[in-house]
Amino acid sequence: xxxxxxxxGLIMAITLPLLAGAVLYYLFWKKSSKIETGMMGAAGYxxxxxxxxxxxxxxxxxxxxxxxxxxxxxxxxxxxxxxxAEALMSAIFITLGLYWGVYLTNTKQRxxxxxxxxxxxxxxxxxxxxxxxxxxxxxxxxxxxYAGTEAVKAxxxxxxxxxxxxxxYRNILMVIIFMGIALAMGKYYLEKxxxxxxxxxVVVYVFMRFTxxxxxxxxxxxxxxxxMCIILTLMSAAVIWLWRRWK
Numbered sequence: 001x002x003x004x005x006x007x008x009g010l011i012m013a014i015t016l017p018l019l020a021g022a023v024l025y026y027l028f029w030k031k032s033s034k035i036e037t038g039m040m041g042a043a044g045y046x047x048x049x050x051x052x053x054x055x056x057x058x059x060x061x062x063x064x065x066x067x068x069x070x071x072x073x074x075x076x077x078x079x080x081x082x083x084x085a086e087a088l089m090s091a092i093f094i095t096l097g098l099y100w101g102v103y104l105t106n107t108k109q110r111x112x113x114x115x116x117x118x119x120x121x122x123x124x125x126x127x128x129x130x131x132x133x134x135x136x137x138x139x140x141x142x143x144x145x146y147a148g149t150e151a152v153k154a155x156x157x158x159x160x161x162x163x164x165x166x167x168x169y170r171n172i173l174m175v176i177i178f179m180g181i182a183l184a185m186g187k188y189y190l191e192k193x194x195x196x197x198x199x200x201x202v203v204v205y206v207f208m209r210f211t212x213x214x215x216x217x218x219x220x221x222x223x224x225x226x227x228m229c230i231i232l233t234l235m236s237a238a239v240i241w242l243w244r245r246w247k
Contacts, residue, residue, distance in 0.1 A: 002138040002157065009164025010135040017127035017171040021120045024179060028120075032113035038105065042114035045101035046121020046182070047128075053097030054129055057090060080217075087209035088202070095201040098122055098178075102185050102197070115186020116179050116243075123175030130171065134159075166225055173232040177204070180239030208232070 002010075021043075029039050065071060074082055101118035105111065134156055140146035141153060181201045188197035211231060215224035 002141050003161070005161035006156075006159060006164065007135075007138055007142075009159075009161045009168065010131055010138055012168040013131040013164055013171055014127055014135060016168045017175050018124055020172045021124045021175050024120050024175070025117060028113050028117055032111070036109060036111055036113065038109070038111070038114055039117050042101070042105040042111075042117040043121035043124070045104050046098075046118040046123075046178075047125040048121075049097035049101040049118065050122045050125030051129065053093040053100075054125075057093040080214075083213040083217075084206075084210055087206045087213065090209055091202045091205035094205045095198050098182055098185055098201055099189075099198060102182060102189050106186070106189065110190050112183065112186050112190065115189065116183040118186075119179035119182025120175060122182065123171075123178035126174055126178065127171040131164075131167070163225070166229060170229055170232060173229070173236045176236040176239050177208075177232065180236075180242065181205075183239075183243065204235075208235075 025039065025043060032039060071082065098118065101122065102115050105114040105118055137146060137148060137152065137156055140148075141156070146153060181204055184200045185197045188194075188200065208231075212224075212228055215227055219227065
């Protein structure tokens, strides 16, 4: 059975980022509602942008590992090179999902507010897909209707509540960071600097993804998670500082 602490952690990992996104959305809407509409649509583009890029990327990754299973067993320098390549490819898909949303929300009326709101929706999509299935499986396990694999069940039951609480905080930070990335993308997009608009998410996401891999490879899990949360907190603080200067 999934414990009440684990269930609480799973719910928090989804609902707290949703609440954070709702607060950020309200702050943007409050400033923009007198001059424009379409904020809800922009958030929707963000959610959909994350979902479709993640589905395509995950499918391609499954195909890759199915045809090249030896990639799962590489170690040392080769593993780091593969992690760097994987971080770059993941960043490219993240960029595609965000750019799609920024492009669509600026098709009829140009808006930096709506561009940033795409990032809020993107971060919410990230949180939902990160733990939505786990919450669904947990409900099935506790109700006796679970029909999935034993490996997935064992991994879920072994997840510590503390890790889920940390993930809740981390997901909130990701909503803020994706908002900042989309804000920068929107600024460069509206200035017709398409290359820089695409470079921002690639550089930021590669840094986050590869740093996470390095920490989890060479540090104990607790240390790696703590350091990564500190890094993401500093990045989120930088986003808020830049946002306050912009508005």
